[in-house]
Amino acid sequence: MCGLAGYIGNVAEPERLLAAMGDAIAHRGPDGRGLKVIAPSGSAPGAGLSHVRLSIVGLADSAQPMLSEDGALAIAFNGEIFNYVELREELVARGHRFRTSGDTEVLLKLYEIYGAECLSRLNGDFAFAIWDGRTKRMMLARDRMGVRPLFYTEKAGTLYFASEVKALLAIPGFHATLDPFALDQVFTLWSPIAPRTAFEGVFELEAGNYMIADASGRRISTYWSLDFPDAGDVRLDMDENEKAAQLRHLLEDATRIRLRADVPVGSCLSGGLDSSIVAALAADMAPRGLDTFAITFDSAEHDESSFQTLMARHLGVKHHEINCSEADIAAAFPDVVRLAEKPLIRTAPAPMYRLSSLIRETGMTVVLTGEGADEVFAGYDLFKEAKVRRFCARQPGSKIRPHLFRKLYPYLPGLQKQSAEYLAAFFGADAAPLSDPLFSHRPRLRGTAAAKLFFSGDLKSKLAGYDAADDMIAQLPERFGRWHPLHQAQYLETRFLMPGYILSSQGDRMAMGNGVEGRFPFLDHRLVEFAATLSPSMKLKGLKEKYLLRKSMADKLPAEIAYRVKQPYRAPDSRAFSGAVAQEQVHAVLDQRRVAGDGFFNAAAVDKLVQKCAGQTAPSFRDDTAFIGVLSTQMWLDIFKGTNRRASEAA
């Protein structure tokens, strides 16, 4: 697990640039540094790679950038190929020899033999750049789910790329500007829609894609994308026990290969079903015992420590926990924005950053987590909500059916007091047409977009006629319309929010900020592909989420965990900034003149919002979203706007 950067084209002082790019992402790789100008400037094209290393596999002999034996190929690689052991054995059996014991050389050899076709053989979380001197091409590639990041930009005909945008700020003459359309997307979908990023002119290579760049330009291709059977082809006669056994087998194998490392691997324990499953499987496979890690909160509404402790005792693991107070969230938030590199509308990444600091302090660098299970096996409330909305839409005006919404959100006190009519109105049960491709997501999109109220007149006119939700629809594959509604909802969640927010802002960036690598058994592509073929009712049975997953794992879990209703991971939002120290910070960042000067928000309205939130114990969804959204955007501007200096110092 590491960071990479590089270029293809011509650069005036290549060594200096590669070193500066590496400096900017040094937090991703505290254990080693390397850079190489592979093709000197003046050749057509020039090329260079930079790498910062976090040593996990092949500790002694896998320095990067790594060259092939004949020197024709060079690689800078971030991530892991979990099935490298099997791939290596296969290649050795065919007569290939290896100089190192790690996965980097296996990847390089596979590319040497298969070219871009090698991607379909890999089971892993990766982003890499391979320079192919034979064809004078650079290949960039990213894993199927979007676990590891890769960004790029072009300047004067040279293509620059890096694990984080920070490294691109080192490009001479590069000026960071906030993309107004990305901001509109964040204030609708919680993140920019790839390939767009918060930085104007900087793009992200999408999950499951690779790019070939050479002197004539660049071409992006997709080697993997999430697919579901047509609704009419979904088999309803599946044997539940047989499917549960298959699921168990796949999950065990996905966990087993994710424990491969030359350093100890720990496991996160949130107290929910998914991380408990992963920890239970890992505990069985860890010969020297397992360390587990958890975050606790002061507020009963967010804290799950009783379930964490219960599970840790059940497994007999060595459990570590760290508390995250409201003041901790506020104090960490500028760092969180710096690492996430995009405006956020939730503080939930902040406790994850704190958790990774605990993991690092314990001396560990790799952890398994339960991430992905909610997307793959339909755990999120949104899936249930969409089902209830369809149910309500079948009998408009029903006084009985909308009461189900209350049942979905027992943890939202504001909803408990509402009438059936209001519940139906809030969830748009009578409004959104069933044929809308975004049907499942409309209440969330609409609720988030309400925070655009604070956009300045200037920004609104720049965005006139633009709708982020329409942009999302434009990116859907043609086959989308033929899928079952649950599969459509799962696709939207897995394609957009998961890489755009969950795996990046809350995942890779918060973990790597402390040099920690997360691994996600539920996102093994074999498991994802298997789950896609399951009938919707095996995932969401009635209103019982992750049905088949529970069934397949019940024997490994205490009943309190196995049948626990999903509690979404949340953290205090605007309330985290109500303390005296945090208020001072808020007033500095949201100073009326600065907000007005940057021009993105209506400064007078923001001022009133700050006052309203400061005096409120339970702010509304819209106010919370707006407060965090505006605050993080202004922090982003403070950190990144215009110059590259502050950003690279801070990293």
Place this chain on the structure above:
Amino acid sequence: MSAAIKETIRSFIVENFLFGDEAGLPGDAESLIAGGIIDSTGVLELVAFIEEQFGFTVADSDIVPANLDTIEAIAGYVGRNASAAVAA
């Protein structure tokens, strides 16, 4: 009287939900939910405001869009329940 109630409601909406942005004020007959002005917490904020401002308690069964989802509806509802309180 109804005009005065409407004005009070409008200025509450502008201050509390639109943060001073009068340009965002919906027409008297436009839905506050569809306009993204009020969400589930917002409704409770509105109820609390009505109770404080007009001096009567809003019954749970009255918290329905028919009474509270447009400025017109709110003014009518308040007028029916608080005629004594606002006549002054």
